[in-house]
Structures are given as C-alpha cells and as structure tokens.
Amino acid sequence: MESEAPGIDDGRHPATSHMTRSEENSAQDSATASGKNPASGRSPVLEGRNLRKVYGAAENALTVLADASITLQNSEMVAIVAPSGAGKSTLLHLLAALDTPTSGAIYFESKAIETNNEAALAKFRNCAVGFLWQRHQLLPDFTAAENVAMPLLLRGGDSASALQVARKWLAEVGLGNRADHRAGELSGGEQQRVAIARALVTGPRVLLADEPTGDLDEQNAWAMFELLERLHRAHQLTSLIATHNLALAARCDRIVGLEHGVLKTREATAFATGTLGGEAS
Numbered sequence: 001m002e003s004e005a006p007g008i009d010d011g012r013h014p015a016t017s018h019m020t021r022s023e024e025n026s027a028q029d030s031a032t033a034s035g036k037n038p039a040s041g042r043s044p045v046l047e048g049r050n051l052r053k054v055y056g057a058a059e060n061a062l063t064v065l066a067d068a069s070i071t072l073q074n075s076e077m078v079a080i081v082a083p084s085g086a087g088k089s090t091l092l093h094l095l096a097a098l099d100t101p102t103s104g105a106i107y108f109e110s111k112a113i114e115t116n117n118e119a120a121l122a123k124f125r126n127c128a129v130g131f132l133w134q135r136h137q138l139l140p141d142f143t144a145a146e147n148v149a150m151p152l153l154l155r156g157g158d159s160a161s162a163l164q165v166a167r168k169w170l171a172e173v174g175l176g177n178r179a180d181h182r183a184g185e186l187s188g189g190e191q192q193r194v195a196i197a198r199a200l201v202t203g204p205r206v207l208l209a210d211e212p213t214g215d216l217d218e219q220n221a222w223a224m225f226e227l228l229e230r231l232h233r234a235h236q237l238t239s240l241i242a243t244h245n246l247a248l249a250a251r252c253d254r255i256v257g258l259e260h261g262v263l264k265t266r267e268a269t270a271f272a273t274g275t276l277g278g279e280a281s
C-alpha cells in the first residue's frame with residue numbers, strides 16, 4: 001500500500017466546531033442525502049474479540065484484560081477512558097499486534113490476524129495500523145524528516161522518496177519548516193506532531209493513539225486533539241484514542257470504558273458528566 005501525498009486542510013469547518021463527532025456525523029449524513037458529502041458505509045475495520053491478557057504466571061499472574069471485545073467501525077473515532085493501570089496500553093498493543101493475547105483474537109477487515117505468520121504480522125503492523133505512543137519515542141539525533149521516513153524505509157522504500165513523503169506529512173502537521181531539525185531540538189508538542197506524521201506516513205487505515213495528549217499542557221492538548229480530528233477526517237481513518245481527558249473524549253463518536261478487564265460502552269455526554277452506569281455494549 002503506497003501512501004498518498006497528504007492534502008493540506010486548514011482546519012475545522014466553523015459551523016461544526018462545537019458539535020460532538022456524532023452530531024457532525026449526523027450532519028454529514030444529511031449532507032450525503034443531499035449529495036454533497038458521500039460518506040463511506042459502516043463496516044468493521046478492526047476488532048478485538050474476547051481478548052484476555054494475563055501477565056506473569058502462577059501466584060504472580062495478573063489478569064489485565066479478562067474478556068475485552070471491541071469493534072471499530074469504518075471512519076469511527078472512539079475514545080477509551082479508564083484509570084491508569086486499567087489496561088488501555090495493553091489493549092492498544094494487542095490491537096496493533098505489538099503483543100499477543102493470552103486468548104482471543106484480533107480481526108482486521110473481518111479476517112483474523114495470523115499471529116504465527118511473521119510476514120503477515122509485519123505487514124499488518126507496518127501498513128494497516130499507525131501507532132502513536134504517549135512518549136513519542138523519536139530518535140533525537142535524527143531529523144524530523146528522517147524520523148517520519150523511518151516506517152517507509154523499514155518496509156523497503158528508497159530513501160529519497162521516503163524523505164519526500166515524510167516532508168509532505170510534516171507540512172500537513174504544520175512542521176514543514178522544521179523537517180531538517182533534529183527531533184531532540186523540538187518542543188514536546190512539536191515532537192508529538194512529528195510522531196503523528198510518523199504514525200500516518202505509511203497510509204494506515206487505523207490510528208491507535210495511546211494518551212497522545214497525556215504529556216501536554218491544556219492548550220497543546222487541544223491543538224493536538226484538533227490535529228488528530230482533522231487528520232482522522234481528511235484521511236478517512238478509523239481511530240481509537242486512549243485518553244484521561246473527558247472533554248476531549250466527549251468529542252469522539254463514542255467512549256468506551258475499561259473496568260475489571262472488560263470493555264464497557266458508554267454514551268459520550270452522560271459519561272462526561274458521570275450520570276451513566278457501566279452497562280456492557
């Protein structure tokens with residue numbers, strides 16, 4: 001899968017800036033009916049089915065996920081909100097096939113990921129899913145462009161074209177003028193934007209973001225979230241975002257909680273105001 005040259009989008013449409021994403025989707029559905037904005041159909045993109053993850057063994061065994069199931073539909077933006085230690089990172093790592101479940105399975109486009117097929121796994125990790133780590137994990141001595149180009153080089157691209165695509169992505173995240181700066185010279189917010197460009201440079205269908213605003217101040221957190229929303233929409237991503245920030249989570253299509261290793265679906269606004277119980281989806 002070759003990454004397309006990213007288009008530049010200057011930001012949110014002012015008329016929708018205060019809507020939740022569900023409201024915006026409804027607005028988009030109406031637009032579709034009028035033929036203005038063809039929306040893509042709903043279909044499962046990434047699924048975790050009955051995921052169980054136990055770390056350690058015998059008396060040291062720690063069950064982090066007991067029976068976690070989640071389905072991300074095409075073009076959905078879903079937030080996962082749960083306390084520290086609840087298993088958010090564990091779940092995201094399983095969904096990205098960066099780790100294997102004790103039992104249960106991951107499905108991409110309705111096909112089970114073959115965990116014993118290294119080539120298929122590598123392709124899935126490198127092409128299907130973009131992963132945004134809480135701590136961006138950039139290589140500080142390499143330039144921003146080199147960091148972003150890295151996933152393309154890992155899958156065997158030539159360096160000139162990889163760097164060219166990387167520069168386009170850096171421009172899209174607002175860092176076109178910092179492409180040749182070493183990553184270690186950039187601010188925390190800028191480094192996280194480089195990490196977003198790196199997560200998306202291969203043109204994945206899915207973005208998994210692990211507390212992408214966790215280390216940022218409030219202003220930078222909002223800017224980061226708005227950037228994620230813009231990229232999500234511009235590139236028709238399917239996104240799952242772990243966050244502690246309920247105000248940001250409430251802007252997603254839906255919020256999922258994680259309690260005792262089981263995922264619970266909650267209605268966004270009620271969750272944000274704490275008025276709902278934790279019924280399973």
Ligand SMILES: Nc1ncnc2c1ncn2[C@@H]1O[C@H](COP(=O)(O)OP(=O)(O)O)[C@@H](O)[C@H]1O
Pocket residue numbers: 055056062064082083084085086087088089090091
């Ligand atoms: N590799 C590991 N080995 C043992 N325990 C782990 C490992 N990774 C995470 N854990 C434990 O699993 C629990 C859930 O961790 P994590 O998924 O990082 O939660 P969250 O992202 O919600 O903070 C924590 O108690 C953590 O200490």
Ligand SMILES: [Mg+2]
Pocket residue numbers: 088089090210211
């Ligand atoms: Mg975590």
